Amino acid sequence: MPTPAAQKPTAPAMPIRRRPPEGADRMPAPSNVIAVASGKGGVGKTWLAITLTQALSTAGKKSLLFDGDLGLANVDVQLGLNPMADLSRTLTGQATLDDVVLPVEKTGFDVAAGRSGSGGLAALSAGQLDGLGRGVARLAETYDHVVMDLGAGIDGTVRTLAGFAGISLVITTDEPTALTDAYAYIKVIRQHRPDADLRVVVNMAASQREGERTHTTLRKACESFLRYSPPLAGVIRRDSRVPEAIRAQTPLLTRSPNSEAAVDVTHLAQQLLG
Secondary structure (H helix, E strand, O other), X not given: OOOOOOOOOOOOOOOOOOOOOOOOOOOOOOOOEEEEEOOOOOXXXXXXXXXXXXXXXXXXXXXXXXXXXXXXXXXXXXXXXOOOOOOHHHHOOOOOHHHHEEEOOOOOOEEEOOOOOOHHHHOOOHHHHHHHHHHHHHHHOOOOEEEEEEXXXXXXXXXXXXXXXXXXXXXXXXOHHHHHHHHHHHHHHHHHOOOOOEEEEEEEEOOHHHHHHHHHHHHHHHHHHHOOOOOEEEEEEOOOHXXXXXXXXXXXXXXXXXXXXXXXXXXXXXXXXX
């Protein structure tokens, strides 16, 4: 009888390569970097980032405002600045992040400005975004606080830069769409960074009590569906002095330091400082 053919050895099973969570190999987020984010535009995110940076500076902290709203940057517009160098020049090697930083007269803080409508900044590769985030972390070593104004939404650019922030302030108003998008932002960020420090700021509130009610609505939704309870960082009351300051391209704490919104942002800064 013919002998049976030798059994072909079975190849060892190849290990399944799972893609690590986004930012899993990233350096620890500096605790002194504060991201100002929102699920949607129109909630006063950039204005709040500017005013918070000035409030931190007024409290004696060396502060930097980093315009991370890539492609739709408008920090320079709200402050009436005409920077000689902006973040777009760092892509071509014409400038470093240190070259982009400039002091803002009569405010006490520095700004790293972007460029509105810059397609190059809006389409950075993952590696470029990571490098930019690491650059922010290096800048943070020379400041007490860095406030990073992120773009609205939850795209990859926002998620990557948010990963370099020790605290993320999620800005919302009482509008249903703003609350829905704030919830979406919290959900997505926690999927990628379960340990993210997310805190809610209710802007343009009719009163402190109404702002707290808005936060309660968002908090209950997060508790029900995400099993997470984002704390309330602060309530900023609606104030007619805010659009006046924006039109004048002057920070609120410079133009109307005793206005209700200015007092509220100053209180927010004090809460963050502990």
